[in-house]
Amino acid sequence: MGKRVFVFKELCNGCRNCEMWCSFSQRQQNEFNSSYSAIRIIRDIDETFDEPMVNCTGEGCPLNEEGEPICVEMCPTGALVFTNLEDACQKKIELAEKRRVQPMFKLIAPWKYPYPWTEWPKEGV
Amino acid sequence: MIMLFGYKGKILRVDLAKKKIAKEDLPEEWMRKYIGCRGINDIILYNEVGPSVGPLSPENKIIFGTGPLEGTPLGMGRISIQTKYINKSIAEGSSGGDWGPELKYAGYDFVVIEKKSQMPVYLYINDDDVEIRDAEDLWGKDTRETNRIIRERTGIGNIQVASIGRGAENLVASSKVIFTLNHAGGRGCGTIMGDKKLKAIAVHGTGGVKIKDPAKFLQAYRELRKRWDLKDADDPLIPGFAFLSANFLLQFFNENCMLPAYNEQKGSIEGFLAPEDYLQKYVTGPKTGFCCPFPACGRRYEVREREYATFSGDEREGGFSIGAALVGVTSWSASLKVRDLCNKYSLDEFQVLYTIAWGMECYEKGIITKDDTEGIELKFGNNDAVVEMTEKIASREGFGEILANGSEEAARVVGKGSEKFLLTIKGRELETMNPRAVYAIALALAVCESGPDHTRWYPPYPPNPKMIPKDLAIPFDAVKASLPRSVEGKGSFVKWLYDSRAVLESIPTCVFATRGSLKVDMKPWLDAYNACTGSNYTMDEFIKVGERIVNLERAYIIREGFRRADDTIPRRMLEEPIIDGHIPPIGENLKVMIDDYYTVRGWDVNTSIPKEEKLRELDLDFVIDDLKYLR
Numbered sequence: 001m002g003k004r005v006f007v008f009k010e011l012c013n014g015c016r017n018c019e020m021w022c023s024f025s026q027r028q029q030n031e032f033n034s035s036y037s038a039i040r041i042i043r044d045i046d047e048t049f050d051e052p053m054v055n056c057t058g059e060g061c062p063l064n065e066e067g068e069p070i071c072v073e074m075c076p077t078g079a080l081v082f083t084n085l086e087d088a089c090q091k092k093i094e095l096a097e098k099r100r101v102q103p104m105f106k107l108i109a110p111w112k113y114p115y116p117w118t119e120w121p122k123e124g125v
Numbered sequence: 126m127i128m129l130f131g132y133k134g135k136i137l138r139v140d141l142a143k144k145k146i147a148k149e150d151l152p153e154e155w156m157r158k159y160i161g162c163r164g165i166n167d168i169i170l171y172n173e174v175g176p177s178v179g180p181l182s183p184e185n186k187i188i189f190g191t192g193p194l195e196g197t198p199l200g201m202g203r204i205s206i207q208t209k210y211i212n213k214s215i216a217e218g219s220s221g222g223d224w225g226p227e228l229k230y231a232g233y234d235f236v237v238i239e240k241k242s243q244m245p246v247y248l249y250i251n252d253d254d255v256e257i258r259d260a261e262d263l264w265g266k267d268t269r270e271t272n273r274i275i276r277e278r279t280g281i282g283n284i285q286v287a288s289i290g291r292g293a294e295n296l297v298a299s300s301k302v303i304f305t306l307n308h309a310g311g312r313g314c315g316t317i318m319g320d321k322k323l324k325a326i327a328v329h330g331t332g333g334v335k336i337k338d339p340a341k342f343l344q345a346y347r348e349l350r351k352r353w354d355l356k357d358a359d360d361p362l363i364p365g366f367a368f369l370s371a372n373f374l375l376q377f378f379n380e381n382c383m384l385p386a387y388n389e390q391k392g393s394i395e396g397f398l399a400p401e402d403y404l405q406k407y408v409t410g411p412k413t414g415f416c417c418p419f420p421a422c423g424r425r426y427e428v429r430e431r432e433y434a435t436f437s438g439d440e441r442e443g444g445f446s447i448g449a450a451l452v453g454v455t456s457w458s459a460s461l462k463v464r465d466l467c468n469k470y471s472l473d474e475f476q477v478l479y480t481i482a483w484g485m486e487c488y489e490k491g492i493i494t495k496d497d498t499e500g501i502e503l504k505f506g507n508n509d510a511v512v513e514m515t516e517k518i519a520s521r522e523g524f525g526e527i528l529a530n531g532s533e534e535a536a537r538v539v540g541k542g543s544e545k546f547l548l549t550i551k552g553r554e555l556e557t558m559n560p561r562a563v564y565a566i567a568l569a570l571a572v573c574e575s576g577p578d579h580t581r582w583y584p585p586y587p588p589n590p591k592m593i594p595k596d597l598a599i600p601f602d603a604v605k606a607s608l609p610r611s612v613e614g615k616g617s618f619v620k621w622l623y624d625s626r627a628v629l630e631s632i633p634t635c636v637f638a639t640r641g642s643l644k645v646d647m648k649p650w651l652d653a654y655n656a657c658t659g660s661n662y663t664m665d666e667f668i669k670v671g672e673r674i675v676n677l678e679r680a681y682i683i684r685e686g687f688r689r690a691d692d693t694i695p696r697r698m699l700e701e702p703i704i705d706g707h708i709p710p711i712g713e714n715l716k717v718m719i720d721d722y723y724t725v726r727g728w729d730v731n732t733s734i735p736k737e738e739k740l741r742e743l744d745l746d747f748v749i750d751d752l753k754y755l756r
Contacts, residue, residue, distance in 0.1 A: 010410060011410070011411065013410070013411035013412050013413045013417075013420065013421060013423070014412055014413065015413045015414070015416055015417050016415055016416055017416050017418075020197070020198050020416060021198065023333070024336075024339065024343075025343075030335055030336050030337075030339045031333040031334065031335045032196055032197050032198070032333050032334045032336070033230070033332065033333020033334070034333075035331060035333070036333070043282075043283065045273055045276050045277070045282060046269070046273060046306070047306050048437070050412070074198070074350075076413075076417070076419060076420040077421070103401075103405050103408065104368060106404075106408055106409065106410055107408070107410065107411045107420055107421035107424065108368070108411070108421065112355075112420070113356065113420070
């Protein structure tokens, strides 16, 4: 099955990296301008949530060395994933499980940073 | 004209008295000499707000500044606000959020607010459409409501609003400007905004930011991203900061007696706020500012505890979590509540905290009594008293009226030796950094032009010398600089910190992104700057811009009457040890470090006035005449 961008909205931190980088890479405008972007981060009026709205088939989008489009590469939390439907479903379940046992995964996807903490680093302050 | 990329090239001037709006070109000379943001704010302030201008007179100005990288992901939405503060020094602060980029997209690099309005107004900017609108019904509303009402009224859902709340309206000292909902910045600028009766600035833009060399820009950004990567970061602290920001230091600080506990009398606190608790119970998800490269530099939280009506929001810097030790707060809910109130009323957490902590010490030592506080038991560890006092400061009720003017002013009113407990520098409260434990902090705090401001020298320790790339020439001794309690090598280290951070704040970018080897390696930032604007600065020229900015700021406060005697730290740090941590007072060491710093800077050791040859070297010839007759 073909790959496309899947959104895990509970992990979106609203940083808009995907929105800005998409606009930058999509057209040869050399410009950061969200009106060229295929992604918008939407918020309600009181900003109680952030969610990426993606209008993209991935066709013709340049992929980086790891085979990801730039929006996925620049997403810091792992809220965007470039994969097929089957894998996306599996990831969704994995995330729900991990969130229950390790509160850190409220903030980031296990596939982005797979190490649960036992202790905070204490050296070098 | 060779226009640099990245800029919009426009300054928006708003005269609140005549209700006139003017657009003017941004001089290219400024772009080259000061880059943008904090740097250009400085030159505007220096040229236009001289020593004859009173801080609360109509002639004072507020400048909102962006730089060439603003609006690109590397700008991280940093906006610098600057004005002349009530104590006549510079009030400058930066904030993240989406407001700065939006201003850039609307087509302006700078907004200069001039004169005073008779009635409350707000400024509406929608691309070319700029209006001063009536805000009488908004006056008195908190920043959340203001945000909501303006969004509804303009019909633009994602319009970005910078507003002030009750605290700034009541001219509480060090009030901030709140950008959108939870991004605060500009200690003291909110106070002046309140004085000018400017309730808010709402910005919406549809433009973009053009990059000169996109391939190189992307390459530089990827290099930075590699150093920030959580998996292969060379700095073991990156993951901690990336998920909990300053909160994660709480345990480490407590164990090593580095918390500012009980008005900085001690270094640790019983029942400190455990970051794990916070994560487990209150955090609901990540929330960061514009294009932050870290997953959870800020977090959404929700508090559903019986003491307070349910409230939620998002927090990032964790200033209050560490600051909670100051007043001995031991519950996350109270800590978050004060944070929430500060954002609503546009108060400065540090001002509120240090002032309440000062009040608490006075109360415990019998200098003030329950009669003075109108029945509030102002004791360390009394969570409710802290929350109540914050409300009272914002509305200047009861004892809040005295505390609202800042702790230094309050000590003048109260007297009876209460000034001994003050923790202020140049009339402004500290920022929960511990100067006794790390001497570089002591020096950096003392010589700061704007009073305590941690973004000007963060972080106050060099990376592990092993992390420093071998071919990197750094102008200080990394081994000496990293010794926490030695005076050696601190002058050149702190000078370098100030210069490099001045550049970072001017391009602009977030200084909290300088982690690991990036603490000393500026090359990726320089590459990104060159790729964005199309200029070809060398590293020396780049850092020189920072030195120029710092010298210009120093010249500004010299012209206002500040001298070496003002470059000091509170008496407590100089004379008293941290009892439980057995950390000795700083004493004479500070003097040695300041001598060293001035010498490295090329400033007069007795007065701190920059020497003529230094100013000439930095192309600041126009400053020489202003300083010529000052001693």
